[in-house]
Amino acid sequence: MSAFEQTLEDLPLKTIRAYRDYMFPAMIATYGHDPYFPIDSPHVWMTSLGFQIYLQDDNSELTHVDPSEAPRRDLVRFRDAVLQMDYRTHHFFSLENVDLWILPKPFGTFLRTLANPRAEGLDNSDRNEHDCASVLSEIEPNESEYGSRPSSSMSGSIYPPSDNESYNPGSLSEISRPASSLSVHSEISNITHLSGVSSSIGMPDAPPRLPDDSSPAHRPAIKQRKRQRENHEGMVQITRELWVHELCNITEVPETWVVSRPDHLVAWLVDMSESVDLLRDASGDFLPFQAFLRAEDQDSWGGKGSAGRPEGDVDVLALLPGKKIRSRRAQWGCSGLRKCEFLDPSILEDCERYDVDPAGMKQLWDLVLDANEREGESVWSVIARFYRFVTELKCKGRLRGELCPGIAKMVAYSKVIEGGNTYFIGCSEWSPQQTDRRGHIFHKIPPHVDEILLKHALEHGGLIPNSPTTNNLCCFTAHPRFSLLNCGYSHIINGEIFVGKMIPHPCPTEILVFTPVNPPPGLEHKAIVHVRNPHTHPIYPRTKPRSVDRQRLNAAIDATGAGIGGLTVQKLLNASTTTALYSGKRVNESSPAYQDKRLVRNAISKKRTEKNPMGFGWEGVVFRNNTVDRKLPANERYIHSVISKADFRLAVTMNSSIMQYIHRMRAIMFDYSYKRVNGDINECEAVGFSNFLSQRITLGSIYGDGLDTNAYVHLFTEFWDSVESSTGCFLKLAPFYPDGKLKVIVLDGDIAQAMGLGIFLSRYNKPEISGIQTTDPVELLSYCLKMCTVHFKRHIDELPKTIPLATISRIKAILTLKSQADLDSWHAEMQAQTDSYIKNWYEHKRRNPLVLRAVNQYLSNIPAEIWNTTPDDTNYVESAHAARNAETSIRLTPLHAIEMAEERDRIRAAELIQIEQEAVVPRRNNGLFSREKLGLQRKEWKMRQTQDRTDQLTTFDHLTAQRELNRSAQKSSLEREKEIKEEIKKLQRELELDRRRADHKLTIKNLRDDISSEESHRRELRFKRDEIDSKLAALRSGPLAGVRVHGRRSNTGDTFDTISVDDEPLDHDLRPISELVSNQPEFADPTHRYSPEGNAQSEDEAAFERSPPRDTETSRFRGKFLDFNWDTMDIDFTLEDYEFTEADFAFMRSLEQGNPTHDESSLSAASHQDIILPVTMSPQPLPQPQPQPQPQLAVAVEHIGELNLADVSVGNIVSTRRVRRTRDRARDNDIGDNVGSVSSKKRRL
Known part of the structure; x- marks a missing residue:
C-alpha cells in the first residue's frame, strides 16, 4: 500500500x-451513473495532486474560466492531475465533455497554482507519486519567526528539492485546507504516519530533522541573547522568539492588514466570539x-508557507495572560499581483506599503481609465484586437470523424x-466540397477592420506596415486570484502586434497566524495575527x-422564497425583500464587491445547487420526488406521481386542501399551456368553477x-389516482357513478386527448353500477x-377567406341543430360542398364522430338539463393560464415551475379556507346572476x-380605393398630356x-391650355393623395x-375585397356602381355635385373619378364618372370634348327648353360607339314621344359654361372621345350662352 493510499485510509x-x-x-456521486465514484473506495479514483488542489483552494471568488476556451494543454494536465489512470480514457472525461465534468472552481485553483512558480510540482502532469508527495510535504523550516526569508516570492526553492538542498519531509497533516467548506484541519491533523514511511514514497531515509539549538549554526552567542533580552523591555511577548511593541485587540477582521514597521512591531489579537456565525460554512x-x-x-x-504542522506548534503567551497556550503556527507569503509583461516599471518602482493607502490604488486605477480611453481611440488597436481574436480561434468542426x-x-x-467585404475568417481545412x-x-x-492590413498581419506574423507604437508601456495589473493569462490591451511595438503575457510581481510580505490547538474555554475563536515586511504593490x-457580505446576500436570496429556480441577478437586486434587508441601500453600495454581477450570479447558482444538486430540469423533479415528496404523507405531498x-x-402535482373542492364541482376542464414551462415539458392545468364558493x-x-x-391515458389515470390519494375520496363521474x-x-x-379520456373511461366504467354496457371509448365519451365551442368556431374561422361568410355560418350551425331532419340537411349540404378545404374539414369530422357529439346536445347522451347548466367552453382554464403566468412568470424550468x-x-x-371561515370573499357579487350579467x-x-x-x-377600404382611383387618374392625365403634346x-x-x-x-394655343389644365389637375390629385x-x-x-x-x-360569395380599376375599355358587362362606390358616405351627400359656379368640383370629387379608358381605334379619350347621388339616383359628370353633329345640338337645345325630342337615326355614330354605362337616372319620368326605350345619348363638349347639367334629365349619359376645334364648332352652331367660351383652366376632367 502506498503512502497516499495509507493516508486515504485515515481520512474521514x-x-x-x-x-x-x-x-x-453531482452526477458522479449518483449511483448508477457511468462513472460512479463511491466514497468507500477512494483509492480507486482519488489522486494526491487532486487532493492538493482541494487543500490549496482559499475559498475566494475565482474568475470562472470557460473550459472550452482554455488551452488543451491545461485541460489535459488538469485531467491527469485529478483522475486515476484508468479513468483518464473514460468517454465521460473526454475533452468533448469538458463543460460537463470540469468545474470552474477547482479548475481555477489549478490554473492559479500553475501560474505560481512555488507550486511547480503541479505544473507537470507526468510526475509520479513521489513528486506529488514531496510537493505536499515541503514545509519551510524556521527556527525563529524572524528567520531569514528571501524578500522576493519568486526566489523560493523549486520542487522537488535538489540534492544539495536541505529537505524536511512532512506529511499530509502539515497542510490543512485553508478555505475548505469543511473543517478538514482538525480531521487530518492526527495523520502522522507519512513521516514514518517516507521511504515508501521516495522520501529521504533519514527522519525529519528539527532545528538543533545546540548546533553552532543555530546557537546564538550568549552576549547576543542578553542584548535581545534587554531590548524586549516594554514589549509584549507572543512566542519565545516573537516580541512586539503593541498587541491590539479587535473583534472584526480587517479587509487589509496593516504591516508592522521595523521600529514599531504590531500584532493583532482577533476575537470572533461575538461573531461566531461568520465562521460557519454553508x-x-x-x-x-x-x-x-x-x-x-x-x-x-x-x-x-504553510498552514502549520504539529512539529511546528509553538507556545503562545499572549492569548491568555500568564499561561502558555499550545498553538498552531501558520505562515504565508503575499502572492503579490499579476502584471502585464510590458508594464511600465515606474508604476511599481519604489512601492513600499505598510498602511492601508487607497491613494495608491486610485492612482493605478486612473492609469487604467486613461488606457481604456486611448484603446478606444486608436484605429491600429482595432486591427490588433481583431488579429488577436483570429489567432486565438480554435476550430471545433469535424474532419474525417476527428x-x-x-x-x-x-x-x-x-x-x-x-x-462590401471581400474576405471572411474561415477554417484552413474546410473546402466547399465538404x-x-x-x-x-x-x-x-467587422466593417471597421481594414482587410488589407489584417491580411498582411496574418500572413507576416503580426507585422503591420507603417503602424505607430501603441502601448509599449502598459498599466494592466490583476489580482492573483483572477486566472488571467494575457493582458487586456493591445500592444504594437516596432510595427509588430504583441499579446502581453501576465507575469507575477513578487511581494516579500508575510503573515503569521497563531491559533490554539486544543483551545480552553473562551479561546475557541481567538487568534493572533502578525504581518511583516512591506508590500511592493x-x-x-x-x-x-467578505463573510458578512456573503451572508447578507444569501439571506436576500433565501427571502425570495420558491423563486430560486428562476431567480436572476436583476430580479434579486430589484426585489423588495432585498431592499428591506439592505435598509434601502443598493447591494453594491453596501458590498462593493457585488458591483461585479458575476459574483451575484455565482451566489445564486451556488444556492440553487445546494437546494437541488440535480438541477431544475426533469432530473430535478425526479430527485425532489424521491428525496422529499415520497417521504411525506399523501395529503402533505405536492408532487404525487x-x-x-x-x-x-409525466408528473402530477396538486395541493390536497385545494383538491377537496373537486368533489363539489359539476364540471372540470383540462387544457395544456405552452408558455409557462420552457423546453419540451408543458403544463396541463385542471380547472373548475366552484358554485359553492x-x-x-x-x-x-x-x-x-x-x-x-x-x-393522455396515463395522464387521466394518474390524475384520478392522485385525487384519491390526496383527498382520501374516489372521484366519481355522475354518468358512471x-x-x-x-x-x-x-x-x-x-x-x-379525447381518445385518451375515452380509453380511461373504458377501464373506469363499472357496468353493474352505471348500467352502461358498452366499452367503446367514443360511446362512453358521449355521456x-x-x-369547447370557442375552439370549434375558431377552427372554422381559420378556413380560407375565399369561403363566403354565409357558408361559414352554415357550417357553424351544427352547434344548434336540434332535429334529425336539420342534421340530415346539414350533412347533405356539407357533402355537396366543392371547396377542398370544406371537404377536408367535413371528412375529419366524419372520421371522428366524437367531435360533433361533443358540441351538439342532440347528438350527445348528456341530458339537456346538465348540458345547459355546464360550461360550453374552456374559458375558465384559459383565464387560469393567464393568471398563473402573471403570478409565476413564464419560460421556467420544470422544477422551478412546480415550486412556484x-x-x-x-x-x-x-385564502379558500379563510373564505369559508371568515365569510369574506374577494368579490361579494360573484353569484350566477352577477357573472352571467x-x-x-x-x-x-x-x-x-x-x-x-x-x-x-x-x-380603410374606401380610402384605399380612393387612392387607387387617384393613382389611375394621375396616370391617365399623364397619358393625355403626352397625347396632346404629340398632337x-x-x-x-x-x-x-x-x-x-x-x-x-x-388649336395649338388651346391644346397648350389643355396641358396647363392637366398639370393643375395632377397637382390637385397629388394634394388629395397626400390627404x-x-x-x-x-x-x-x-x-x-x-x-x-x-x-x-x-x-x-365574392372573393375580392377592394375596388379594382381597369384601364382598358369595357363596352359591356360592367360591374354595378354599388360595387365601385360601396357605402362611401361622400357618394350619398347631395352637396358633392357639379357646381355651376366656376365649374368647380368638391375636394373629394376628383379622387372618385374613374380614369377614362383609351379608345384604341381613334386614340381619343373617354370621359370620367364623377359622383353618384343616392337620393336622386342622378349621376354628376363632366363632358369631354366631342365633335357634335347638327342633330346633337338640336337635341341639346330641346333639353334646355324642357321638351326633349330626338331622332335616333340622326345621332352621331360616335354616340353609339362610346356607350359605357346604361343607367336610368331621372328623378321624374321623362315624356317619351315614342314607346320604344329611350336611346342612349353621347354628349360631350370641351367647355360647359353656365349650363347646369344637374338639371338635365336624360335616360343615358355617357362620356365620349375628345376631338379638336370644339370651341369653334360650338360657336358655328349657335350654342350661344348655353355653351359659352369658358377658360379651359377651369375645366374639370
Missing part, C-alpha cells in the same frame, strides 16, 4: 465526500480560523456581399466579498411532454364529454368593439408647310395598429 468519510463534491459534478460547520482569515482579506496569501486541426485564415467570398460545415471557423470581418480594490417512459414523461379554482397541474393517446357530483369534462378539441406553483397554491389554499355585458362590449373595428376597416407637334409640322392655317395656331395617405397612416398607427387589413372574408 466526511472529508472524502467533501473532496468529491468539490472536484466533480453546511454549518466551523471553518479553520486560518481559512477564515484568508477569505476575509483582500490580499492574496498563497505564496511560500476534431478539425484547421486554423483561422482569411478566405475570399465567392461573390460580393452586403457591406458536406458538414457546422462547427468550422466562420466569422465575418498598492492595495487591491474591494473585489472579494412522477412517470418516466420511453416515449413520454363562487370561485374559479385551479385544482392541479400535470407536467409532461407526451401528446399522444397513450400519454350516479351519486357523483361531477357531471362533465370539458376539453379543447384535441382528438388524442360526459363536452368540447406550489407556493402559489399554498397561498390559494389559505357581466358576461352579457362583455359580449355587448365586444360586439360594439367589433362594429367599431368593422367601420374602421370599411373606411401639338403634328400641328406644328403642318403649320410649317402652310403658314396660312390660322385655325392650327388657335388620403395621412388618413390611412392615422388608421394604421391608431385604431388599426396590428390589425390585418387585407385578406378578410367577404360578406358575400
